[in-house]
Amino acid sequence: MFDLGQRRVHSYRIDIPKGHSLQKLFTPLAMAGLLVVGATPTLAAKPSKPPVGKVKLPILSYTVNTAGPADGAHPKRSDTIVVNYTLRLLDGTVVDSSLERGEPTSFPLDRLIPAWQVLIQLMRPGDDWTFYVPPEYAYGAVARDKLPANSFLVFRVALLSFTTPPPEAH
Numbered sequence: 343m344f345d346l347g348q349r350r351v352h353s354y355r356i357d358i359p360k361g362h363s364l365q366k367l368f369t370p371l372a373m374a375g376l377l378v379v380g381a382t383p384t385l386a387a388k389p390s391k392p393p394v395g396k397v398k399l400p401i402l403s404y405t406v407n408t409a410g411p412a413d414g415a416h417p418k419r420s421d422t423i424v425v426n427y428t429l430r431l432l433d434g435t436v437v438d439s440s441l442e443r444g445e446p447t448s449f450p451l452d453r454l455i456p457a458w459q460v461l462i463q464l465m466r467p468g469d470d471w472t473f474y475v476p477p478e479y480a481y482g483a484v485a486r487d488k489l490p491a492n493s494f495l496v497f498r499v500a501l502l503s504f505t506t507p508p509p510e511a512h
Contacts, residue, residue, distance in 0.1 A: 424505075
């Protein structure tokens with residue numbers, strides 16, 4: 343953790359041991375041809391299978407703008423989240439915003455970009471954070487609508503609530 347003006351910025355380097363549950367989260371990145379040595383991402387020929395051993399990815403960072411109740415529950419990857427968010431490019435251009443649309447948005451967490459899948463699970467309802475997302479944790483080399491390929495993204499996210507799906511009947 344380090345200070346950025348009046349805000350604390352939290353950074354995490356994630357090493358994923360082989361067989362660990364988070365490996366499944368990042369396998370699509372590895373299969374897309376993303377290989378990371380230390381903190382320097384490089385694109386290589388698409389591998390035929392996921393890498394063996396640890397996968398090192400660049401650092402994910404976030405700032406806590408507002409902290410919700412400390413005793414709140416954390417969402418799980420299988421939950422559906424309700425958030426207000428604003429997506430900006432590094433130059434400040436707003437690409438998307440639920441606030442500008444005037445209503446919160448609901449998403450199944452397991453269908454979102456890897457950065458959200460990791461960071462949202464650290465949040466509690468009432469938290470308002472800013473995520474600093476390198477392309478490897480977002481859309482990578484794929485251009486999408488108003489997003490250029492390899493975009494570094496800045497999300498301001500307020501987690502309003504989440505719901506857990508009912509257990510499946512066997």
